[in-house]
Amino acid sequence: MEKTTYTITELSREFDVTPRAIRFYEDQGLLSPAREGRRRVYSRRDRVRLKLILRGKRLGFQLSETRALFELYDSDHGERGQMQYFLEKIHERRELLQQQRRDIEAVLGELEAAERNVRDALRKRDAPAAEIGA
Amino acid sequence: MEKTTYTITELSREFDVTPRAIRFYEDQGLLSPAREGRRRVYSRRDRVRLKLILRGKRLGFQLSETRALFELYDSDHGERGQMQYFLEKIHERRELLQQQRRDIEAVLGELEAAERNVRDALRKRDAPAAEIGA
């Protein structure tokens, strides 16, 4: 059987975040785990959301932005206005991500160039005689 | 002739940041423009650095991290230890960027799927008769 519920410490270990952070995401309206008495019980849906939150963070999303996307996703898909709005948001986000990807390509390229330079310099140190051109 | 110096407002307009931000980067040791009296005069090197700072920001670098990279880059390339350290930093940074790129691919994929869903839903609204299957 696949695991179907999680405690806060399980999730915090799996994703390497503190329980404090997870509770904070709940405060901000990004998670809403069930309760068993006072204790929080996380479903698989909660777990997926946590994963999405963290991925969003890695990409520079603010929590409020991620929450807005969740709300849009949960909202009434029948409302035409909502859907158009959602499409706009998707478009904006895509532009940002594509810019980010270009930035990454640029930096990766520069890193490679820098690495080659350093390696060359190291080679010259290790075989200084070669510098004479023989 | 290519432009060779810039004022703070020129740069702030070109890159769409406030002068306040540019001065702040200087406070943090990321820029060190010349002075003409009290006024700041930015060279092309300063301009390049500003561009790099902003790109770093888009990728989630903290200013302190960008500064560290600048310092490494400026530092004594003759010192073997420095060079090894630089290579390590490059490696770390590359791993992070590659993870980020994977995140972006994932999100772009999800955005596409979400967009298709919404567009389908819109089509069904616009041609409800087709739902019957005729």
Add this chain to the structure above:
DNA sequence: AAGAGAGTTTACGTTTACGTAAAAGGGAAG
């Protein structure tokens, strides 16, 4: 019964990256 260990609430503290306002210094235009 008593302690250990995890989880909870409440609330104040902290860091990063600037925003914003106040006060003052040129310089160039009228």
Add this chain to the structure above:
DNA sequence: CTTCCCTTTTACGTAAACGTAAACTCTCTT
């Protein structure tokens, strides 16, 4: 000279995302 505009310095303010500490509550375990 006065006015206007840009720039500078100084300094306090702020939002986001938690960290950290205090004081409880439960639930076992010994």
